[in-house]
Amino acid sequence: MDENYALTFDYLQKYGYLSKDVDAVPAQRRNDVLRKAFKDFQNYYDLLGDGTPNNETLQLMSKPRCGFRDILKHETKASLSKWPKTHLTWNFHLADETKLSTARAAFDLWSQHSALTFERSETNADIIIPWRRLRHYNTNTKVNGAICSDKFDGPGNVLAHASLPTDQAGFVSEVHVDGDEPWHIYINKHPADRFSLHYTLTHEIGHSLGLVHNRRKTSVMFAIQPDQQYPVKLDQNDIADIQRTVKKCYVWSIDLDGRTYNGPLALSNHMSFLHDNYTRVTAAYQSLSGNLVVFVDNLVYLVQYPEFKDVPSVFNGNSVGEIDECHESKKVAKCTPLEATFPGIPTGVTLIFRYVDGNLYFTTRTQFYKFNEFTRTVSSAGKFDLRILNIVCPKAELLQQLRDFLDRIVRLNDNSLTSAASDYSDDDDNGVRLSDLRIRRRK
Numbered sequence: 001m002d003e004n005y006a007l008t009f010d011y012l013q014k015y016g017y018l019s020k021d022v023d024a025v026p027a028q029r030r031n032d033v034l035r036k037a038f039k040d041f042q043n044y045y046d047l048l049g050d051g052t053p054n055n056e057t058l059q060l061m062s063k064p065r066c067g068f069r070d071i072l073k074h075e076t077k078a079s080l081s082k083w084p085k086t087h088l089t090w091n092f093h094l095a096d097e098t099k100l101s102t103a104r105a106a107f108d109l110w111s112q113h114s115a116l117t118f119e120r121s122e123t124n125a126d127i128i129i130p131w132r133r134l135r136h137y138n139t140n141t142k143v144n145g146a147i148c149s150d151k152f153d154g155p156g157n158v159l160a161h162a163s164l165p166t167d168q169a170g171f172v173s174e175v176h177v178d179g180d181e182p183w184h185i186y187i188n189k190h191p192a193d194r195f196s197l198h199y200t201l202t203h204e205i206g207h208s209l210g211l212v213h214n215r216r217k218t219s220v221m222f223a224i225q226p227d228q229q230y231p232v233k234l235d236q237n238d239i240a241d242i243q244r245t246v247k248k249c250y251v252w253s254i255d256l257d258g259r260t261y262n263g264p265l266a267l268s269n270h271m272s273f274l275h276d277n278y279t280r281v282t283a284a285y286q287s288l289s290g291n292l293v294v295f296v297d298n299l300v301y302l303v304q305y306p307e308f309k310d311v312p313s314v315f316n317g318n319s320v321g322e323i324d325e326c327h328e329s330k331k332v333a334k335c336t337p338l339e340a341t342f343p344g345i346p347t348g349v350t351l352i353f354r355y356v357d358g359n360l361y362f363t364t365r366t367q368f369y370k371f372n373e374f375t376r377t378v379s380s381a382g383k384f385d386l387r388i389l390n391i392v393c394p395k396a397e398l399l400q401q402l403r404d405f406l407d408r409i410v411r412l413n414d415n416s417l418t419s420a421a422s423d424y425s426d427d428d429d430n431g432v433r434l435s436d437l438r439i440r441r442r443k
Contacts, residue, residue, distance in 0.1 A: 008053055011061050012037045014150075015223075016071030017044075044070055044215060045224075064181075064195065064225040066203060067150050067161030070213050081167045082210045082245050089121035092129040093139070098185055099197070103129060105187050106201035109220075109232065110209060113239045114246045127208045128172060129201070131179040140172040152178045159225060160200050162207035173208035175201065189230040199229035206238070210245045214238070244280055273301060318347045344378035345369055365407065 012018035018037040025033050039051035047056055092103045100120070107118040130139050135151045150161050162175040177183075183197045184190035190199075199220070206221050214221040218235045234242075274296060282295040292303040312323040314332070320341045324333035338345055342362070351363045359379070362369040368384040371377075 008038075008058065008061055009034075012041065014067075014069070015041075016069040016073065017041050040071075046215075060224065062157075064156055064159050065223050066200075066207075066213070066225075067152075067158040068207055068213060068223070070223055072212060081165050083126070083165050084167075086115050086246065087117045087119070088126040089119050089124070090127040090129070091120060091122055091125040094131060095129070102185055102187055102198050103201055106198055106205055106232075109202055109234055110205060110242060113234055114242045116209070116242075116246055126172060127175065127205070129175040129177060132176040133179045136176065139174055140170075148174075148176060150176075152176075152180065154180050155182070159195055160204050162204040164207055164212075165210050175204040175208055177201075177204075187232075195225065196229035196232065199232045200225070202232050202234075206242070209242060211238075211241050214241070271303075273303065315349070315352050318349070342371055343376055345371060 009018070012034075013020060013022070017040050018034070022030065022033060035051035038053055038057065039049065041047075041061075042049040042051070042057055045060060047060065048054075049057055090103070090107060092100055095103065104118075104120070111117055128139050132148070133152055134154065136148050138145055138148050150158075152158055158178060159181055160175065160177045163173050165171065165173055177197075177200065182194045184194040185197045187198045190196040202220050211221055213223045214237055216222065216235070216237055217226070219237045220232065220234055221238055221241070271294070280297065282297075284292065284294045286292055292301075294301040294303060312325055314321045314323065315338070318338045319335050320338055321332035321335045323330055338347065338349065342360070345362050346364065346369075348364045349362045350365065352360060354360055360371040360373060362371060363384050366384060368382060369378050370380040372379045
């Protein structure tokens, strides 16, 4: 391993580009592993390079930056969370009024672009900001542990670091600021030989709110401290990220006709299976089997909704009989009034059919009723015309005359027909079946 690799070995490990167990890699493959780590770093920061530590790469690695990782560990991704509340308290330990004002200005930047509100509290704060040096301790040792896992390195390089929120009870996010750095503690423009405390706190508070590093140089969540840190502001990526993290996600339910139902609905209410404090829904699709597949944070949900089964039925007059297909003689197992099975459908129905749009259509002599089995409601009704089925017939008047003629014939022979499906019995199979259909019922 040459000198350039040795100088940057710890850097690549610290920020997630190189595994901690790289020493276990066979010696003949180690250079390839290191080259890949350099290449990943160069790609992350849009640097030209082939995986070798060129001058541009080494120069960027020497710049002051946040101590938070660029590439998160798998277990860190799995535990990404957000605060369960929008009003958070904070405190800056051992800070005078000037430093408190600077911290307050940093929190204000986030509250201006989100639903979050912040208030200073000297006791039991949700976010605490202490000064720390070299190897140091956490403030909330009960929850966060006694010794901080990341040490500072004196002047330069790592300026500060912070902890992401978790769903652990009693969790406190800590923003550790390196006390060995030359800080400009005011909110105005900083001199060239000092770092802006306002900028650094704004960045670290972003971590405390659940944000990770952003690769865009204009983002306040960019890991490398820019040379010019004034004025401090959030760019559109920062605003979008904090709003997505804090705000509820909503869903609009739209029927097949394109009409929107009442909404929007909070996604956590619409999909109650989502885990607490989820941060984002990345994608969703419906599989060929009908299951809904939803990608949420680092999890994949396979959702099976209640299914419908076909119930073979016969319609006769104003009654509906359900057929028992398991019985050898296919007898009517149950007979119910038409109105009870299909709320909103009037008596006098002459025809029932299922159209290609999946809905049931009921017709009387002159009217049609479109019935939605999922909502069990009549979704539309009106004068029966073949045009509702997208059928345009130039001889519609002739067909209407023919239909009227057939209706008169039916009325003349009406006394010969069995009046209702309720007359069916185990020993009587003489009922006239005017229409067959299949009704969908929840399993």
